[in-house]
Amino acid sequence: MLPKKAAEKPSLLLLPSSLDVDGEFEQVFHYFDEDGDGKISPVELRNCMKIVGEELTEEEAKAIVISSDTDGDGLLAFEEFVKLVGGQGEEEKFRNLMEAFKMYEMEGKGCITPKSLKRALGRLGECKTTEECQKMIRRFDLDGDGVISFEEFRIMLL
Structure with missing residues (x-):
């Protein structure tokens, strides 16, 4: 992702x-x-x-x-x-993980969407299509809703 x-x-x-x-x-x-x-x-x-x-x-x-x-x-x-x-303490790790999640979340929906992922990757110099972002999300989308929740993001980084 x-x-x-x-x-x-x-x-x-x-x-x-x-x-x-x-x-x-x-x-x-x-x-x-x-x-x-x-x-x-x-x-x-x-x-x-x-x-x-x-x-x-x-x-x-x-x-x-x-x-x-x-x-x-x-x-x-x-x-x-x-x-x-x-x-690092657990609280600090959680806070930093949440900050990283927010870098990709951007739309205020509490999840990483293909659109927000595409925008975040663009800021990092990675140009991806919306379809490519959808495929990336599918790899880590545990509940199949088409977006990455914070919990899925946390699990992805484990």
């Missing part, structure tokens, strides 16, 4: 609390690690956050990395990444 890059590079703030450290955390880590060196740099962190609509300044990205960098190399290793992402 998200554009390919956004779906591949979820926001640190949007990661659900039930991510399996051995599987999903590792997968997310590799998406953030754009150059495949096994570490996430402040630049890689900024790039990934920008894709999902979160703007970080260079200084903010460096501060986030430094705050979790236990070995002092200025980069996030996998274990450091897990501690950073896993450190």
